[in-house]
Amino acid sequence: SQQGEEDPQALSIQEGENATMNCSYKTSINNLQWYRQNSGRGLVHLILIRSNEREKHSGRLRVTLDTSKKSSSLLITASRAADTASYFCAAWDYYSTLTFGKGTMLLVSP
Amino acid sequence: EAEVAQSPRYKITEKSQAVAFWCDPISGHATLYWYRQILGQGPELLVQFQDESVVDDSQLPKDRFSAERLKGVDSTLKIQPAELGDSAMYLCASSLARELVVAYNEQFFGPGTRLTVL
Numbered sequence: 001s002q003q004g005e006e007d008p009q010a011l012s013i014q015e016g017e018n019a020t021m022n023c024s025y026k027t028s029i030n031n032l033q034w035y036r037q038n039s040g041r042g043l044v045h046l047i048l049i050r051s052n053e054r055e056k057h058s059g060r061l062r063v064t065l066d067t068s069k070k071s072s073s074l075l076i077t078a079s080r081a082a083d084t085a086s087y088f089c090a091a092w093d094y095y096s097t098l099t100f101g102k103g104t105m106l107l108v109s110p
Numbered sequence: 111e112a113e114v115a116q117s118p119r120y121k122i123t124e125k126s127q128a129v130a131f132w133c134d135p136i137s138g139h140a141t142l143y144w145y146r147q148i149l150g151q152g153p154e155l156l157v158q159f160q161d162e163s164v165v166d167d168s169q170l171p172k173d174r175f176s177a178e179r180l181k182g183v184d185s186t187l188k189i190q191p192a193e194l195g196d197s198a199m200y201l202c203a204s205s206l207a208r209e210l211v212v213a214y215n216e217q218f219f220g221p222g223t224r225l226t227v228l
Contacts, residue, residue, distance in 0.1 A: 033216070042114070042201055042219035043153070088152050092215060097166065098143075100152030 006089060006104040014109055019076040021104040023089030024069075032065055033090045033098070034074050043088065046074075079108045112136040114220035116202050122226045128190035131223045135184070135204030143217065144177055144187050145201040153201055159185065192227045199224050 007022045025032065031050045035043040049056045049065045049072065056063045062075040076083055086103040093099065115134040123129050135142050141160055145153035156175065158166040162182040170177065174193070179185040189196055203217040 031215075035219075040199075040222075040224070042221045043203075043217075044219070045216045048216065090152075097155060097158075098215070098217060100154070102150070102152050 006087070006101045008104060009102070010105045010107070012107045012109065013079055015079060015081055017079055017108075019079050019083070019106055019108070021074045021087050021089075021106070023072045023074070023101055025072075025089070025091040025099075025101075026070065027091070027093055029067075029091045029093055031092045032063075032072050033092065034061075034063060034072075035088045035090060035100075037086045037088065037103070039085070046087075076106075079106075081108050081110050084108045114202055114204055114218050116200075116220035116223055118223055119221060120224045120226075122228065123192050124228050125194055126191040128188065129192050129225065130189075131187045131200050131202075131225075133185045133187070133202030133220060135202070136206075136218055139204035139206050139218070140182075141205045141207055141215075142179055142185050143203040143205075144185070145203065147199040147201055147222070149198070156187070189225075192225075194227050197225055197227045 005024050013019055029051055031048050033048045034046045036046055037043045047058045047061055047063050049063045060077045065072045084107050086105050088100050088103045090098045090100045117132050143158050144156045146156050147153040156170045157177045159179045162179050177187045199222045201222045202220045205215050205217045207215045
């Protein structure tokens, strides 16, 4: 079964705007990871946040984690057309299983 | 830059036929994963190998699916017989981690095999 649930399912913005995607998960986790998937391709790891961390940055990406609410958010600042892709959160539990959500489809228009 | 290789990239088959997918992980990666991704969904784990041993195949439909990683390097996933509902993207991923419980376990994904069952 899928652990993470992303929100929204789809997001359409203009270049330069910020994009925020949310993820909720069900069980206790060791860490939570975000991946990007371009249409019809494999997934690319973006960022990992451990369960004892609250916020992490990587370039234009900012991830937050609230373990009390079992939720995470991914913020992409100053979006570009090349950011158009599907974004998945994946929860790594203590049984060594990475469980993915259903993803958010992001469309960035020039 | 090292990548996970998968072949074929696309496969069209008729139901009841046998299909096989191949994956070559990044050199030195101990853990190998096979995922199935239905259109519009996230990947779901089918099987996980640690070297040549299966450590999790709880979601693998064992009546028709089989997977092996005989020498602990490349891996083959087979479906026999294929059914219409097997149409999906089959993704292979690998990670460096040797221990089952690790604090960090980035997975590197291959481009996937798109299977269409007619």
